[in-house]
Amino acid sequence: MRIVAAKKILKANDQLAEENRRKFNAAGAFCVNIVGSPGCGKTTLLEALFAQLGGTVAPAVIEGDIAGSIDAERIDALGIPVVQINTDGACHLDATMVQAAAEGFDLPTLDLLMIENVGNLVCTAGFDLGEHLRIALLSVPEGDDKLAKYPAIFRGSDALAITKVDLLPHFDFDVARVRSDMKALASKAKVFEVSAKAGTGIEEVAAWLGERMQAR
Ligand SMILES: Nc1nc2c(ncn2[C@@H]2O[C@H](COP(=O)(O)OP(=O)(O)OP(=O)(O)O)[C@@H](O)[C@H]2O)c(=O)[nH]1
Numbered sequence: 646m647r648i649v650a651a652k653k654i655l656k657a658n659d660q661l662a663e664e665n666r667r668k669f670n671a672a673g674a675f676c677v678n679i680v681g682s683p684g685c686g687k688t689t690l691l692e693a694l695f696a697q698l699g700g701t702v703a704p705a706v707i708e709g710d711i712a713g714s715i716d717a718e719r720i721d722a723l724g725i726p727v728v729q730i731n732t733d734g735a736c737h738l739d740a741t742m743v744q745a746a747a748e749g750f751d752l753p754t755l756d757l758l759m760i761e762n763v764g765n766l767v768c769t770a771g772f773d774l775g776e777h778l779r780i781a782l783l784s785v786p787e788g789d790d791k792l793a794k795y796p797a798i799f800r801g802s803d804a805l806a807i808t809k810v811d812l813l814p815h816f817d818f819d820v821a822r823v824r825s826d827m828k829a830l831a832s833k834a835k836v837f838e839v840s841a842k843a844g845t846g847i848e849e850v851a852a853w854l855g856e857r858m859q860a861r
């Protein structure tokens with residue numbers, strides 16, 4: 646009985662996610678769902694990407710956090726429209742939350758809507774938000790075994806950004822293992838090696854994002 650109820654919730658979420666996607670398509674806004682563990686570098690990557698993209702796109706951000714507005718304040722400081730969602734304990738965003746948050750934007754004026762999901766490698770995997778792309782982040786300090794241990798989130802992603810690669814000299818992190826695990830889980834996904842601190846790999850992510858926006 647409980648399993649049926651959970652399936653119903655997921656089905657309702659999928660329907661709403663499709664509705665969100667239709668709205669984003671109609672408005673010409675490309676939507677990206679950024680997922681990864683707490684502290685893996687999601688907001689820092691967003692900041693670096695926006696610096697790289699400069700004025701070439703009109704972006705906006707939906708920030709998902711259990712509490713507070715720290716990340717939204719960081720995006721607001723860049724002069725980029727942002728809506729903060731507080732999930733009050735829920736460990737992931739869902740399509741209903743994104744629908745409500747998107748009402749805070751004038752969608753037709755946007756090219757790129759970035760959603761920073763709640764930091765979580767498990768629960769975020771099951772919830773389509775209506776995005777066009779999902780980018781998963783794995784930071785070097787988390788360890789190179791995470792794709793093997795938390796496969797779902799990586800399997801459904803269009804790209805993997807290995808973040809904080811400036812820290813590689815300090816950790817036993819095998820990049821080749823992560824690349825090979827990602828190939829097994831999502832053979833078509835792009836893999837980037839990124840350091841927002843050192844500014845490496847950001848250009849490649851921005852270029853790929855631009856290509857995917859053009860291709861849609
Ligand atoms: N060394 C290094 N540190 C980084 C890099 N990117 C982010 N950090 C640090 O990692 C910490 C967390 O970064 P955030 O961008 O806030 O991480 P987040 O994934 O948005 O965190 P939550 O939203 O809380 O889940 C901060 O102390 C950053 O300065 C990087 O490329 N290299």
Ligand SMILES: [Mg+2]
Nearest residue numbers: 687688716761
């Ligand atoms: Mg963040």
